[in-house]
Amino acid sequence: MNVRAHFFSALAGGLVAALLVAWLLRPDVVVPSHTIPVVSTEPALYWADRADPSRPMPELPAFGVDFRQAARRTTMAVVHVDARVDGRDRATVKALFNREDNSGNLGGQGSGVIYRPDGYIITNYHVVEATDNITVTTDDRRRYSAEIVGVEPKTDLAVLKINAENLPYLKSANSDDAEPGQWVLAVGSPLGLTSTVTAGIISAKGRNLSLLRDPDAIESFIQTDAAVNPGNSGGPLVDADGQLLGINTAIASRTGLFQGYSFAIPINLVSRIVDDIIEYGSFRRALMGVEISTLTAADIERLNLSDRSEGVVVDAIFPGGAAEQGGLLVDDLIVAVDGRVIRDLPELTEIIGRGRPGDRLLVAVIRDNKSRELTIDLQAADE
Known part of the structure; x- marks a missing residue:
């Protein structure tokens, strides 16, 4: 078949396809429903289903989550914190806040969250550090003078108190x-x-x-x-x-x-910290009495550890501390506490930080490539 024959064959096919489309688009032609998807007139409520077009649409994936209710609930319990420094040496506090208003007063601004309906508010220590005058503004634009109940610089937390009742507050997740x-x-x-x-x-x-x-x-x-x-x-x-x-x-x-x-x-x-501050005025911290660090490749080689790549190494034991009394030794590898796997230093410090003096921890360690469990009774930081 020559080139001309190919050309006319293609042309004829195109004409037939065009005529078929034109015929399908005629207003008096009825096309069977199973050949065209059914589109609902109510978006996001129903989806096309040849067996049952009224069947409800399946649940949206995670990216379709609606945050409006969570946002409304949260903003009601969030406050604006305005911390001012009136009577301090300007050179001392300027580096803390790096801010100066038109009146010449140094200060900083931050946020806070209402923790209890009777006016207790959580914020960061660095927001209110070294301040003389703290003003809290609620979501409904009421302004309150706030006092510092207590602070814990080692976790960057502070608790404020305003004279108010029946405030909206947030429930805590786990x-x-x-x-x-x-x-x-x-x-x-x-x-x-x-x-x-x-x-x-x-x-x-x-x-x-x-x-x-x-x-x-x-x-x-x-x-x-x-x-x-x-x-x-x-x-x-x-x-x-x-x-x-x-x-x-x-x-x-x-x-x-x-x-x-x-x-x-x-x-x-x-x-854990805020409840102590509200009840006692300060955080009653518990200690294990050790110096610890995250397991490194050098530790693995030095201690000849087999099949271990995570955990926390005991670097030093404080005399008379909870660790010494519980039988913990230098170079022990802590791999779990109360059944919770310990992979690195932050996980262990958080667990200890959440403990109370007198709490008993069941600590799983690797010593000489053998597993063992020890009982550690946490001590108060001032013991």
Whole structure:
């Protein structure tokens, strides 16, 4: 067949296809329903199904979660914290806040979350550090003078009290159950913009950023990609139901503004500290009496560990401390506490930080490549 024959054959096929389409589009032609998908006149309520067109649409995937109720519930319990420095040496406090208003007063701004309906509020220690005058503004724009009930610099937490009753507050979630990939909201006053809500997911847990300078500081942050900026500090991180998961504290940034990662103190640790501050005025911390560090490749080689890549190494034992009394030794590898697997230092410091003096921990260790369990009774920090 020559080229001309191919051309006319293709032309004829195209004409037949065009005539068929034109005939199908005639207004008097009825096309069987099974050849065209059924489209509902009520979007997002029904989907096309040849057997039953009225069958309800399946549940939306995770990205279709509606955060409106969680946002409404959370913003009602979030406050704006304005911390002023009136009577201090300006050179001393300017580095803390790096901010000066038109009246010449130094100060800083942050957020807080109402913890109890009788006026107790959680925020970050660094928000109210060295301040003389603290004003709290609620979501309905009422302003209150606030006093500091107590602080815990080693976890960057502070508790404020305002003279108010029947305030909206947030119920706490179980931060131990939080998982990477879970939706979360961050709420606060970034850059002075009050009642701001941002969404993201949990990126990781148990992060230690070495932000707090004290050698026995407790850092075990929840990492998220919800946008957090200066002014968000002290505000809540909540789950998709509006339950409190943590207190937003820091961002990873080279510019001072959000660049993809933010960090929150888990609420299980926060509640332990805040409840003590409210009841006693300070955090009654329990200690194990050890110096510890995350297992490294050098430790694995030095201790000749087989089939072990995670855990916490005991570097030193304090005389008379809980660890010594419980039989813990230098170079023991702690791999679990009360059945919870310990992978690195932040996980263990959080567990100890949440303990109370007198609490008994069942500690699983590897010693000379053999497993054993020890009972450690935590001691008060002042013992």
